């Protein structure tokens with residue numbers, strides 16, 4: 001799981017030192033205690049007008065590798081935000097924007113013009129974190145910005161498919177990444193990533209194996225994570241799934257193509273079995289057996 005900023009913490013500090021402290025506290029907290037064993041990339045500071053070059057260097061040295069959504073928080077000037085993103089990038093931090101209409105009181109509308117000036121690594125929730133941009137603005141971002149195109153579950157489904165179509169037209173499906181943009185007004189829906197994969201596979205008519213790559217390898221690439229790809233030397237974080245009991249399509253990929261979700265039968269983190277049969281996903285069409293190697 002990857003934080004886009006700890007923006008919903010009650011009483012979130014907005015001063016320079018408080019923002020840095022908050023990011024470090026979040027990063028340390030989730031490193032020390034991993035809920036259900038998940039790897040949480042937490043600690044994503046919102047930009048602050050007072051940040052210096054030295055602040056970014058120190059944050060990176062302390063393990064903060066990503067910014068929270070640019071467009072939320074105290075920095076209101078787009079040119080100042082662009083300047084700060086450039087400095088963050090120089091130190092190796094990944095940047096992401098808020099995109100579309102405001103979602104919370106401290107966010108502002110972020111249209112194509114603002115995002116092109118900021119030039120983030122990831123155009124966050126390009127299909128709206130509540131309210132999406134118009135299709136011509138989305139096209140402008142796909143064509144004019146080199147950043148990854150994040151399609152989220154808690155967004156506008158029409159804008160999600162519109163973005164997918166533009167990326168396909170441009171032969172740039174490798175830019176698409178999937179997120180949930182949760183928590184949001186609609187909460188933290190279970191299975192958000194899988195639902196977004198199913199949306200793009202069914203309504204978006206993209207091969208399901210490619211839609212899975214949006215959520216795994218593409219994300220790992222832009223976030224510089226040593227996981228998300230099955231390869232020797234990568235962290236062995238693996239979902240094992242099968243078709244859902246009673247589904248129209250018996251296979252995992254077929255269930256995505258038909259808009260259904262597969263059954264997650266096992267979750268391995270660092271090669272160790274941590275979940276045996278997800279209770280959130282549907283029951284499996286085949287009960288998996290685990291055989292211990294002797």
Ligand SMILES: [Zn+2]
Nearest residue numbers: 069098099129
């Ligand atoms: Zn946002």
